[in-house]
Amino acid sequence: MGGKVILFVICIVFNNMEIVGNKTVMRCINKIMKIGIPRALFYYYYFPLWEKFFKELEQEVILSNPTNKVTIKMGVEAAVDDACLPVKVFHGHVMDLAEKVDAIFIPRIVSIEPGRYICPKFLGLPEMIKFNLNDLPPIIDIKLDLYNKKASILEHFFKIGKFLNKSRAEVLKAYFVAIKNFAFYKNYIRLYRKIPTEVFNNEILNYDDNNFKTITNQSKPCFKVLLLGHPYNLYDDYISMNLIKKLKLYNVKIITYEMLSEKKIFQGAKKLSKEMFWTLGRNILGSAFYFLDNEKVDGIISVASFGCGPDSLVGELLERRVEKEYKLPFLYLNLDEHSGEAGFNTRLEAFFDILEGRLTSESNFSSLR
Amino acid sequence: MKVTFPHLGNMYIPLKSFFECLEVDVVVPPACSKRTLELGIKYSPEFACLPLKINIGNYIEALEKGADTIIMAGGIGPCRFGYYAEVQREILKDAGYKFNMVVFDPPKGHLWELFKKLEMITNKKIYSYNNLIYAARLAWQKAKLLDELDMMACRARPREKFEGETDKFYKKSIKLIGDVMTLTGIKNIQKQIEIMFRDLILTNSDSPRIGLTGEIYTILEPFANLNIEKQLGEIGVEVHRSIYITDWVRHNLFPAFLKPREHKEFLDSSKPFINCFIGGHGQESIAYVAKCAKEGFNGIIQLLPFTCMPEIVAKSVLPSASRKYLMPAMTLVLDEHAAEAGLRTRIEAFVDMIKYKSEVQNENEMFIGH
Numbered sequence: 001m002g003g004k005v006i007l008f009v010i011c012i013v014f015n016n017m018e019i020v021g022n023k024t025v026m027r028c029i030n031k032i033m034k035i036g037i038p039r040a041l042f043y044y045y046y047f048p049l050w051e052k053f054f055k056e057l058e059q060e061v062i063l064s065n066p067t068n069k070v071t072i073k074m075g076v077e078a079a080v081d082d083a084c085l086p087v088k089v090f091h092g093h094v095m096d097l098a099e100k101v102d103a104i105f106i107p108r109i110v111s112i113e114p115g116r117y118i119c120p121k122f123l124g125l126p127e128m129i130k131f132n133l134n135d136l137p138p139i140i141d142i143k144l145d146l147y148n149k150k151a152s153i154l155e156h157f158f159k160i161g162k163f164l165n166k167s168r169a170e171v172l173k174a175y176f177v178a179i180k181n182f183a184f185y186k187n188y189i190r191l192y193r194k195i196p197t198e199v200f201n202n203e204i205l206n207y208d209d210n211n212f213k214t215i216t217n218q219s220k221p222c223f224k225v226l227l228l229g230h231p232y233n234l235y236d237d238y239i240s241m242n243l244i245k246k247l248k249l250y251n252v253k254i255i256t257y258e259m260l261s262e263k264k265i266f267q268g269a270k271k272l273s274k275e276m277f278w279t280l281g282r283n284i285l286g287s288a289f290y291f292l293d294n295e296k297v298d299g300i301i302s303v304a305s306f307g308c309g310p311d312s313l314v315g316e317l318l319e320r321r322v323e324k325e326y327k328l329p330f331l332y333l334n335l336d337e338h339s340g341e342a343g344f345n346t347r348l349e350a351f352f353d354i355l356e357g358r359l360t361s362e363s364n365f366s367s368l369r
Numbered sequence: 370m371k372v373t374f375p376h377l378g379n380m381y382i383p384l385k386s387f388f389e390c391l392e393v394d395v396v397v398p399p400a401c402s403k404r405t406l407e408l409g410i411k412y413s414p415e416f417a418c419l420p421l422k423i424n425i426g427n428y429i430e431a432l433e434k435g436a437d438t439i440i441m442a443g444g445i446g447p448c449r450f451g452y453y454a455e456v457q458r459e460i461l462k463d464a465g466y467k468f469n470m471v472v473f474d475p476p477k478g479h480l481w482e483l484f485k486k487l488e489m490i491t492n493k494k495i496y497s498y499n500n501l502i503y504a505a506r507l508a509w510q511k512a513k514l515l516d517e518l519d520m521m522a523c524r525a526r527p528r529e530k531f532e533g534e535t536d537k538f539y540k541k542s543i544k545l546i547g548d549v550m551t552l553t554g555i556k557n558i559q560k561q562i563e564i565m566f567r568d569l570i571l572t573n574s575d576s577p578r579i580g581l582t583g584e585i586y587t588i589l590e591p592f593a594n595l596n597i598e599k600q601l602g603e604i605g606v607e608v609h610r611s612i613y614i615t616d617w618v619r620h621n622l623f624p625a626f627l628k629p630r631e632h633k634e635f636l637d638s639s640k641p642f643i644n645c646f647i648g649g650h651g652q653e654s655i656a657y658v659a660k661c662a663k664e665g666f667n668g669i670i671q672l673l674p675f676t677c678m679p680e681i682v683a684k685s686v687l688p689s690a691s692r693k694y695l696m697p698a699m700t701l702v703l704d705e706h707a708a709e710a711g712l713r714t715r716i717e718a719f720v721d722m723i724k725y726k727s728e729v730q731n732e733n734e735m736f737i738g739h
Binding site for chain 2: 131272277312324348
């Protein structure tokens with residue numbers, strides 16, 4: 001009896017006994033696949049992890065082109081008109097990839113930490129793509145749901161491995177390399193307060209401490225600005241209209257929530273009367289409250305896309321708290337496909353005029369809304 | 370202590386009777402009006418969804434009438450509704466209102482905590498549990514009767530003898546249900562209402578049937594959906610809702626063993642368009658299309674407040690579902706700028722199309738013979 005149970009357990013662990021529930025997930029025959037990752041949404045969060053994982057499994061990773069006029073145009077035409085800009089842009093990126101790759105990686109991201117969700121649009125993203133776009137290669141729409149337990153992440157990667165016809169041992173090995181690399185990347189960002197996309201492009205992620213020092217020599221910045229918003233809005237240079245580059249021109253030291261550890265975000269989020277159930281929203285509020293309480297910043301820029309559900313409440317809470325408790329200049333930028341760059345620049349200029357004014361004047365001006 | 374709560378269709382009747390049974394003073398907010406909406410818009414965040422704005426208006430009007438405790442439901446996401454109460458509290462506090470907010474959250478909503486909160490609301494008054502159970506039963510019966518009334522009215526409206534009679538009887542019945550305070554009384558009223566509506570119907574003629582699906586608040590609150598049920602009834606359409614108040618209570622507040630079993634099957638019918646829970650009632654919206662097709666409905670109308678996240682997902686797959694089930698579908702996005710005339714034009718066009726479609730079908734059947 002006991003032997004049977006052990007045998008069964010061994011079967012589960014070593015033989016690919018689990019079932020991939022979705023019909024679109026077909027097993028591939030050739031060994032090296034071109035896997036397309038749309039350069040949108042959670043690319044800005046998980047790319048180092050995904051890339052390393054697929055490379056370890058000897059697959060080719062192909063990214064869509066950076067967001068451009070064509071991507072947005074295609075996305076806006078294909079997507080349902082109520083969707084927010086990042087989701088529309090995502091449609092465009094998938095269309096961009098459609099003819100170049102063997103499979104497109106669009107995981108169904110339900111929850112990336114226990115007890116918290118991502119926006120509902122992410123939950124239905126694979127369906128939105130499948131039923132709005134035609135002639136797509138197979139979509140890897142495997143669920144990532146850590147709502148109940150964190151260990152489900154392994155299951156997620158096993159299922160991806162199953163799709164790629166890899167054994168569990170291979171997947172496990174690739175997973176550990178990738179997750180170690182990802183942890184290193186996260187620590188690197190926190191330690192040196194880097195913008196994630198800078199790290200993506202510099203490709204310094206090879207465990208070499210000497211590389212760190214060369215990049216961190218920078219002249220002393222003038223302003224410290226807390227830049228809040230979802231990573232896929234902030235770091236997409238086309239959506240955010242080069243916001244980060246423009247801020248660099250103003251010689252600004254940018255702080256984003258990726259630069260804070262989970263512990264600090266937790267500490268900040270305690271100021272909320274009710275635990276927030278969106279990971280991204282909680283990160284924004286938690287990092288803002290922690291930062292404003294513990295470090296000095298000159299101003300806050302909050303970036304949201306038009307029609308963003310969580311941000312309509314998160315932004316509201318943030319704005320009210322900042323106004324009441326911290327009295328800091330606060331710039332709220334709302335992005336959509338019709339945003340004009342001139343108006344955007346004017347608002348940014350006005351914001352920095354206020355920051356400069358506050359520097360020179362003895363008494364602080366009232367906060368900007 | 371004077372208790373108030375936001376409006377959700379006829380929900381105020383069972384809630385009022387529940388609290389009055391427990392000897393708590395209740396201030397029902399005035400029926401939603403233009404002023405309610407204007408107050409809501411004034412204080413709410415611009416991109417918040419319509420229900421939040423109307424709720425704020427309800428609270429303010431109730432607080433003006435002397436309420437001091439707001440009762441609100443909570444949630445655990447991913448729909449925005451779960452965080453409504455927190456934002457609404459901040460908004461009202463910043464606007465200078467003094468009040469107390471009691472939020473009933475489902476995750477920790479064990480029965481014991483519910484009792485504790487109820488005890489707090491009732492000012493730690495010692496009441497017998499019999500009393501509490503009676504109050505709950507009475508409220509439940511009222512809610513059930515109200516849902517039945519809604520169904521009867523929707524059936525009667527396209528078939529009424531004299532124009533406007535259904536609405537007259539509807540108002541009368543609402544008043545009757547609101548006033549009755551005993552369980553036996555409810556049974557009597559139920560019979561009375563049934564007879565009233567039976568006499569009202571002229572013929573049992575076939576009229577096109579349309580299913581209303583989408584976000585729960587916009588389905589249940591006539592002010593939010595610009596009285597779409599009545600408007601559809603007036604142009605001769607029988608309306609069915611995908612969700613009624615009692616359904617919501619059954620799915621969300623009942624312990625697991627009392628939950629209706631067929632609900633899971635119903636949800637599964639949303640595949641392959643929506644494969645998992647996406648928050649709110651997004652999955653139900655699509656599952657209802659399959660159900661309507663099975664029951665031979667003539668069309669479906671999806672309602673959602675502007676920027677509602679789960680329903681946007683549902684909306685984007687609705688055309689595909691509509692094609693698969695051969696079910697004409699229309700989506701109406703509602704916000705504070707929606708106007709009755711525009712809505713009327715759209716639903717008239719939709720109903721014309723449905724009628725034309727069934728005519729063509731009938732002719733085909735006559736001539737081709739299948």
